[in-house]
Every structure is written in structure tokens, then in C-alpha cells.
Amino acid sequence: MRRARRPPHGARLAARRAVRRHRAAATARAGRPRTHRWFLALLVGYTFEGIGYIIAGTFLVAAVQQDVGGRLGGGAWVVVGLAALPSCAMWTHLARRWSRPALLLASLTIQAAGIALPALLGGALPALASAVLFGATFMGVSTIALSIGSHLQVPRSVALLTAGYSIGQILGPLLAAPLLQHGYQQALLLGSAMVVVAAAASAAVCVRYPHHLSPLPTPA
Numbered sequence: 001m002r003r004a005r006r007p008p009h010g011a012r013l014a015a016r017r018a019v020r021r022h023r024a025a026a027t028a029r030a031g032r033p034r035t036h037r038w039f040l041a042l043l044v045g046y047t048f049e050g051i052g053y054i055i056a057g058t059f060l061v062a063a064v065q066q067d068v069g070g071r072l073g074g075g076a077w078v079v080v081g082l083a084a085l086p087s088c089a090m091w092t093h094l095a096r097r098w099s100r101p102a103l104l105l106a107s108l109t110i111q112a113a114g115i116a117l118p119a120l121l122g123g124a125l126p127a128l129a130s131a132v133l134f135g136a137t138f139m140g141v142s143t144i145a146l147s148i149g150s151h152l153q154v155p156r157s158v159a160l161l162t163a164g165y166s167i168g169q170i171l172g173p174l175l176a177a178p179l180l181q182h183g184y185q186q187a188l189l190l191g192s193a194m195v196v197v198a199a200a201a202s203a204a205v206c207v208r209y210p211h212h213l214s215p216l217p218t219p220a
Contacts, residue, residue, distance in 0.1 A: 035152040038205050042152070043164050045201030046145045048194045049108065050168020053138055055176045055191030056115045060134060063118045063184035064127040076131045083135025091140035095147065101206040104144045108199035111137040116192035119185040148205065168194075 064076040094103055114133025117126040142165075149157035172191070179186040 035154060035210060038209060039149065039152045039154045039157060039160075041201045041204040042145060042148055043160060045104075045108070045198040045205070046161050047164035047168045048198040048201065049141055049145070050165035051172040051175065052112070052115065052168075052191045052194035052198060053141075053165075054169040054172035055187055055194065056111075056134055057138075058173060059176065059180075059184045059187050059191070060115065060118065060130065063188055064131065066184065067118060067122055068124050068127045076127065079128060079131035080135035083132045084139050087136045087138075087140045088143050090136075091143055095144060099206070099209065099211065100144050100148050100151070101202060101209050104141065104148065105199055105202045105206060107137045107140050107144065108195055108202055111141065112192045112195035112199060115188055115195060119188040119192070152210075 061076040061080075091103060091107065110133055114130045114137065117130040117133070120126075146158055146161060149161045154160070172194075176187040176190055179190060
């Protein structure tokens with residue numbers, strides 16, 4: 001009987017290296033913190049932010065127009081847009097110096113206060129402040145949340161967060177519609193409450209957040 005031919009030395013060496021890389025990847029995964037609990041809190045918060053954002057985006061300007069009227073009421077969206085222009089650059093700059101989950105919590109808290117202002121306080125000044133606070137935060141919230149999702153290295157994190165945000169935008173008008181019989185105030189308070197829930201979820205993300213994660217190794 002013929003002996004079975006041994007594989008060439010180069011092939012054996014390549015196989016050993018592949019086994020070592022596979023073991024190293026498995027060891028690295030075992031030593032990494034599981035990031036799913038932070039991502040779940042982020043997903044819940046971002047979904048509620050979608051609800052609060054769409055309620056504010058739909059009814060905030062109409063509430064300002066109804067309450068204030070005149071040029072300020074008609075130009076509320078212009079104020080929102082002007083505040084939004086530098087917001088992404090501002091929040092990105094802050095993220096280089098501060099914790100991203102903490103910034104997400106701060107931006108959601110500011111946004112919730114801004115949405116509630118016209119419902120709690122009448123007049124031109126609260127309306128102007130509301131437009132500025134909303135404009136300065138809604139793009140920053142998305143930028144920070146998606147950045148955190150990518151950092152946590154959960155598969156398809158951006159797609160999942162976008163889906164949650166979209167579901168929130170579908171639910172928002174359905175939840176707010178029954179409250180519009182007596183004006184926009186109750187709808188805005190609902191929107192603010194949804195963003196407060198989002199802020200609470202982001203506070204859970206802050207707890208023992210893994211700021212430093214090595215790239216996830218993949219076996220060859």
C-alpha cells in the first residue's frame with residue numbers, strides 16, 4: 001500500500017497560522033465586554049427620540065405661529081435651520097473632549113426642554129429659545145447616537161438604529177393626533193416627554209460605558 005502523501009511544508013505552516021489566528025480571535029472575543037446591553041439602551045432611546053423629534057418637527061412651528069404670530073411665527077423654521085447649521089460641527093468638536101454618551105444625554109435633555117417651552121411659557125422669547133434649542137440638538141443627537149452605535153461594534157448597528165428612529169417617526173403623529181383637539185400644547189408636552197424617556201435610556205448607556213474597544217478580530 002502506498003503511504004498517504006504529507007501536505008507540503010508551506011501548507012502545514014499556513015494551516016498552523018490559521019489555527020493560531022482563530023484561537024487568538026476567540027480569546028480576544030472572550031475578553032471583550034459584551035456591548036449588547038449598551039446598544040439595547042441606545043436603540044430604545046433613539047426610537048423614543050424619533051417619536052419626540054417628529055412631534056416637535058410637525059407641530060412646533062405651528063404652535064409658535066399660533067401663539068406668537070407675525071414674522072417670528074412665520075420664520076420659526078428659519079431660526080431652527082440657522083441653529084442647525086453649525087450644530088453637527090459643534091457636537092463633533094465636543095465629542096473629541098467629552099464622553100459621547102454624556103453628550104447624548106445633555107443634547108436630549110436640552111432638546112426636551114426646548115420642545116416643552118412653548119407649551120409651558122407663552123410669548124416671543126420662549127418661542128425663539130425653543131426654535132434655537134431644537135435646531136441646535138436634533139442633528140447632533142443623530143450624529144452622536146450613530147457614532148456610539150458604530151463604536152459598540154454591534155452588527156448592522158446603524159441600520160438597526162435607523163429602523164428604530166423610523167418606527168418612532170411613524171408612531172409620533174399617531175400618538176399626538178388625539179391631543180390636538182385643544183391646540184398644540186399637549187402634543188408638544190408629549191413630544192418632550194418622549195425625549196425625556198430617550199434621555200433616561202441614554203443615561204443607562206453612560207453607566208460603565210466601554211470607551212476603549214479594540215477592533216473586533218476576525219479569524220482568517
